[in-house]
Amino acid sequence: MSYLTNNATYVPTGPRKLMYLNWPVIFLLLAVCSFGFLMLYSVAGGSATPWMEPQIKRFALGMVLMVGVAMVPIWFWRNMAGLAYGLSIALLVGVELFGSVGMGAQRWIDLGFMRLQPSELTKITLVMFLAAYYDWLPINKTSHPLWVLIPVGLILAPTVLVLGQPDLGTALLLLLGGATVMFVAGVHWAYFVTVFAAGVGAVLAVFQSRGTSWQLLKDYQFRRIDTFIDPSNDPLGAGYHITQAKIALGSGGLTGRGFMQGTQSSLDFLPEKHTDFIFTTLAEEFGFLGAIGLLTLYVLIILFCVASAMTNKDRFAALLTLGIAMTFFLFFAVNMAMVTGMAPVVGVPLPLVSYGGSAMLVLLVAFGLIQSAHVHKPR
Amino acid sequence: MRRVAKDIETSSRTVSRRALIVGAAQLGVAGVLGWRLQSMQVDQADEFRLLAEENRINIRLLPPARGLIFDRNGIAIADNEQNYRVVIVREEAGDVDEVLAKLVQLVPLSEDVIERAKTEMYRRSPFVPVTIADRLSWDDVARINVNAPALNGITAEVGLSRRYPYGADVGHVVGYVGPVSDYDLARIDDKDPLLQIPKFQIGKTGVENKLEHTLRGSAGNKRIEVNALGRVMRELDRQEGEPGKDIQLCLDERLQSYAQARMDGESAGAVVIDLENGDLRAIASAPSFDPNLFVRGISVKDWTDLNENKYRPLAAKAAQGAYPPGSTFKMVTALAALQAGVVAPDETVYCPGYTNVSGTRFHCWKRAGHGNINFHESLKQSCDCYYYEVSQRVGIDKMAEMARLLGLGVRHDLPLSAVAEGLAPDKAWKRAVRDETWRVGDTVNASIGQGYVLASPLQLAVMTARIATGRHVTPRLVKSIDGVEQPSGLGDPLPINENWLRRCRASMDAVVNHPRGTGQRSRIVAEGMHMAGKTGTSQVRRITAEERARGVTRNEDLPWERRDHALFVSFAPVENPKYAIAVVVEHGGGGSTAAAPIARDIMLQALYDGPPPLEAYPSADRGAIEEQQKRIADRIAKVGRGVSPA
Known part of the structure; x- marks a missing residue:
């Protein structure tokens, strides 16, 4: 148990733990979520319903959960990692068998009081289990081919299941989040170079496969890529969304058109304006300053997490923190790249800002884990 | 498994070093995103603002009234007839069947006309006005207007259509108007935006054609704000056009x-x-x-009759x-x-x-x-x-x-x-x-x-x-x-x-x-x-x-x-x-x-x-x-x- 071997000189206990929370991250999270509330109010045409009010309730619940999770010693979460991962896989299989179909993809299980998206959960539990794995693995075996193959398998299992839903965005996040944990755990460079090369080869293969009997992506996925490469190809069809999103974003200018004054969003030109494309509304109404402000908040959260990880001698805690931070980073980076027309539309929401219950709860619980790692840092 | 202190130090160093790399990479990506935002929102803002305005603002032309043609004694030989039509907006009508049933009691309309209007209505968005019937009499219009409170979503509108009171007697001289066609557009070099209005009436033959520019007048316009579905949100401003000039012929x-x-x-x-x-x-x-x-x-x-007549x-x-x-x-x-x-x-x-x-x-x-x-x-x-x-x-x-x-x-x-x-x-x-x-x-x-x-x-x-x-x-x-x-x-x-x-x-x-x-x-x-x-x-x-x-x-x-x-x-x-x-x-x-x-x-x-x-x-x-x-x-x-x- 590395935690106990760290010769910790001081570990806070009881309510004193609250003082050792990573408070800057909490305030940053609050700031980001507040942006979200404002935007949900605006896209509802100046109304708390139907989106802002439930979002605030979930946020409150999420904050309580976060602090709750943070209070629990980090070694407990390490011990739970295997179970959590197993449960996630089971849910993913379950959603495949019994799941409801929403937006053309099987994604959620109706639990009665909320709809659970197992793929959201898996993004965290995968990182968690990988961190626990490398904590357990003797350091000299980290780059041994056999011991590299095991985490690769652990990553691919949920990725393949999520791809089958089909959910390209989540699959990408799982893949990159898992790879990040392997990378920071110290797996040899050569593996990543090889996989990257293979990846480039695979992408070429995917494009080669188009229209053949062994086509590797669905037609709609190919069309999304086409649209991404040239949205004007199909300005009224698939390209309409991305074109309108770019117009909204660009028309914001430096200072924006003013709160609730965005014509693109209030006149319904924007698609999915309360979920995946909420950033465009923000950028339209608050301009470059608002957009860059939100981006800065996100980056600060990442920096505080990375800093926390670098000063954490506990291997599981450090890997977990970095893995979750990477997942969070991927969330907003992919979303922003998507709405600014730098990446294909893959269906990734803007974390903590987009309307969505399970994503917000899962993310706040994940930050609870980061807080737990921070609070229980060996000092 | 217990771990020796040396391992912990090694691990911590590796993790820190790689965390730094990852952090730097993340900052780099964030920098690219920031640069992208800057280029779209600051450098290209004006272009996108223009596109947004084009999205939102529609300019609707207001066709001018066509000039009249009189004979030497002031008798109108080509005039504009008030063309009354009854129009329904589905979403304002509520129960469409009930409203139409009431309408039929006031204005005699055939089953056929009502059915056609219904089909048209359900084919279009609920806020689009659909014409039920046109060329109504003034009495019909009066009855509709008096009973307006009971006829939700129904309005009587008036438009102008060309009429030649003396018909064939002046046909060869006055000519006639007709909806502008692709053929017309290809043939005449005329930038007048009015010609872009579907079914806009222009002179095809005779005086109507030769003095088209005198008779046509110039377009007014109104700017309206529309949403993505094309629903009109509000009128921003309006500029009236100039009606066509009247012409008096020497004809008796x-x-x-x-x-x-x-x-x-x-x-x-x-x-x-x-x-x-x-x-x-x-x-x-x-x-x-x-x-x-x-x-x-x-x-x-x-x-066919006109063309095959040997006279x-x-x-x-x-x-x-x-x-x-x-x-x-x-x-x-x-x-x-x-x-x-x-x-x-x-x-x-x-x-x-x-x-x-x-x-x-x-x-x-x-x-x-x-x-x-x-x-x-x-x-x-x-x-x-x-x-x-x-x-x-x-x-x-x-x-x-x-x-x-x-x-x-x-x-x-x-x-x-x-x-x-x-x-x-x-x-x-x-x-x-x-x-x-x-x-x-x-x-x-x-x-x-x-x-x-x-x-x-x-x-x-x-x-x-x-x-x-x-x-x-x-x-x-x-x-x-x-x-x-x-x-x-x-x-x-x-x-x-x-x-x-x-x-x-x-x-x-x-x-x-x-x-x-x-x-x-x-x-x-x-x-x-x-x-x-x-x-x-x-x-x-x-x-x-x-x-x-x-x-x-x-x-x-x-x-x-x-x-x-x-x-x-x-x-x-x-x-x-x-x-x-x-x-x-x-x-x-x-x-x-x-x-x-x-x-x-x-x-x-x-x-x-x-x-x-x-x-x-x-x-x-x-x-x-x-x-x-x-x-x-x-x-x-x-x-x-x-x-x-x-």
Whole structure:
């Protein structure tokens, strides 16, 4: 148990733990979520319903959960990692068998009081289990081919299941989040170079496969890529969304058109304006300053997490923190790249800002884990 | 598993180092995102702002009211009819079936109409207004408006549509409007945004077409904000356009309608010119067509009927038709010869009934010949040989010059769809167009208005007007535009010796009023109203030597297409000419029998500005004329004054 071997000189206990929370991250999270509330109010045409009010309730619940999770010693979460991962896989299989179909993809299980998206959960539990794995693995075996193959398998299992839903965005996040944990755990460079090369080869293969009997992506996925490469190809069809999103974003200018004054969003030109494309509304109404402000908040959260990880001698805690931070980073980076027309539309929401219950709860619980790692840092 | 302190240190160092790399990579990506935002929101902001405005703001054109067309007395011959229609907006109606049921109680609408409206309604977004029925009566509209509180979502709207109250009587002159077509857009170079409005009505033929820019006016516009579905959110601002200008024509609608009615059943054209100012009082072509048919979209059957009619109702014969003028051209030949001094007015020419010119025998219409005959008698009796002789003396070039001076072979500039140029042939023309040298036989043929000579009724009327006044009369169709009087058509005196003109008029007087004149049967007997004229009968076929030996086939025995054209030109009153008239009856037979009576009736109608007293006619004709007047009055009444035929 590395935690106990760290010769910790001081570990806070009881309510004193609250003082050792990573408070800057909490305030940053609050700031980001507040942006979200404002935007949900605006896209509802100046109304708390139907989106802002439930979002605030979930946020409150999420904050309580976060602090709750943070209070629990980090070694407990390490011990739970295997179970959590197993449960996630089971849910993913379950959603495949019994799941409801929403937006053309099987994604959620109706639990009665909320709809659970197992793929959201898996993004965290995968990182968690990988961190626990490398904590357990003797350091000299980290780059041994056999011991590299095991985490690769652990990553691919949920990725393949999520791809089958089909959910390209989540699959990408799982893949990159898992790879990040392997990378920071110290797996040899050569593996990543090889996989990257293979990846480039695979992408070429995917494009080669188009229209053949062994086509590797669905037609709609190919069309999304086409649209991404040239949205004007199909300005009224698939390209309409991305074109309108770019117009909204660009028309914001430096200072924006003013709160609730965005014509693109209030006149319904924007698609999915309360979920995946909420950033465009923000950028339209608050301009470059608002957009860059939100981006800065996100980056600060990442920096505080990375800093926390670098000063954490506990291997599981450090890997977990970095893995979750990477997942969070991927969330907003992919979303922003998507709405600014730098990446294909893959269906990734803007974390903590987009309307969505399970994503917000899962993310706040994940930050609870980061807080737990921070609070229980060996000092 | 326990871990030694050294391992922990190694692990921590590796993790920290790699965390730094990952952190740096993340910062790098965030930097790229920031740069992207900067380039879109700061560098390209203006372009995107413009695109957003284009998305949101629609400019709707407000079509102007088209200018009206009046006759010289202020009678509207093309106006804009209030077109009432009832419109429903589904989302405002609530229970559509209930509202429609209430509507049917107020306004009689067929099951069919209601069903069609429902289908249309459910095919479109709920906020789009759908027209249930149009061309409602004012009573229907009043009932709908009074019951508006019970008819949710239903409104009565008013639009304008073109109407020609006198229908076919003015069809050839006024023309018609129709929805602008791709063909129109390709053909005309007009940047007017109004043309982009679907089904915008533009002039297709006649005055409507030629004076399109005057009548159309200019577009107003309103800027409206729309959402992504096209729903109108609000009107941002509005700018009214300018209505089209009204036009007053020189046409006298009552005379025009009379002329149309008088020529009913014939294939004919007639033109009446006011000698005081060149005003075209009537430009009638029979048969005609109802322009209202085209405004509403002509049915295939109506279109086929118009096209397959052998009398060609769509051809505006009065201005567009070019015919050999026959003997009505003799004034031109005579005036050219007199003016050139190659013949003295009292000099006689011997007419044996034929003339031999370079081996070809040209016949006079009177086989026995006229004997010795001077200018006066030759015109009165329409002797051909006189003209064969004098034309050879004066030559074709001087004849063509005279023809053009009198308005033949030149295109008169009138706002009509087609104005025939006709043909006053000369040597240069034949060389240029046919690459042949002019032969004497051609001159001889031309001297009696046959051969290459072609003229329209309009040109013949102008010719008559110029002979009658001795002045350069220019036909005028537009009297005023937007209240501004257009220049008069009465020009300078012609460069023709007034003596010759006077003699010419006296001979034309004799044609009608001398007992041996060819138009004597169509004379006017009312004091001070006497008419002068010239008959013409032009062949459309060649008479062979065998046929002439056998005896020329009578017109009545020929198929219609091969009969002679009948022509008559006239002016009246002889003492103080007020009007000049030219009438051409296609394949009508003889000018004196088919064309002259029509010209006389129209002339009397013009002189009396209404139905003339029977006393104006020779007593023998009065019975027949009375019946004819009744028949024409009936026909005019039937067409329906001031009401567009349904």
